[in-house]
Amino acid sequence: MAMNPDDLSDLEVLDENTIVQALRTRYNREKYYTYIGDILVAVNPCKPIALFDEKQHEEYTDLVTRTQRPPHLFWSADHAYRALCNTGRNQCILVSGESGAGKTESTKYMIRHLMKISPSDDTQLLDKIVQVRAKNNPRLT
Known part of the structure; x- marks a missing residue:
């Protein structure tokens, strides 16, 4: 072990x-x-990190098991998306933590990954989602 x-x-x-x-x-x-x-x-690393580029999107898409790659936000997003596609049942990802923990940034990265792997042509969907969140809770921008 x-x-x-x-x-x-x-x-x-x-x-x-x-x-x-x-x-x-x-x-x-x-x-x-x-x-x-x-x-x-x-x-939260409290610094910019290179874990969210195109290579990462590709490496965490269509994984059979999560042990194929190190832990990552993209696996969680991809897993939820695959479960939605395979079962047709709604999926939920709970993002929780203290103020300043990086919840909003983590959510944005997961949404970007979902945008990469979904067949949607709406390239402005991420901006729309962020705007809805900001409108409902101005602290989240």
């Missing part, structure tokens, strides 16, 4: 101290995403 796995649920002991220590270690190694079972934990 890895000392610092991509999925912390693989650890023998999973308590608050272990989780915090593992997230800190991964953060110091510039690994900002970690799974804990079905949950993706994102730690």
Whole structure:
């Protein structure tokens, strides 16, 4: 078993101290995403990072299992999209965290990924979604 796995649920002991220590270690190694079972934990790097380019969109599209690539927001978005397409059932991605944690930016990246993988021709859909969110809650812009 890895000392610092991509999925912390693989650890023998999973308590608050272990989780915090593992997230800190991964953060110091510039690994900002970690799974804990079905949950993706994102730690805000508080700096620009190159994890959201065209290459990443391609690498996280149509993955059979999430273990094929390191943890990433795009896997969560892609997984929800594939579940929607395969089952026809609505899907939901819950983005939660404290103020300044990067929820809005994470959501924008996931929406961009959904725009890349969906057959929609509406190139301004992302802007429309962000505007609706801002109109309903001005703090989110």
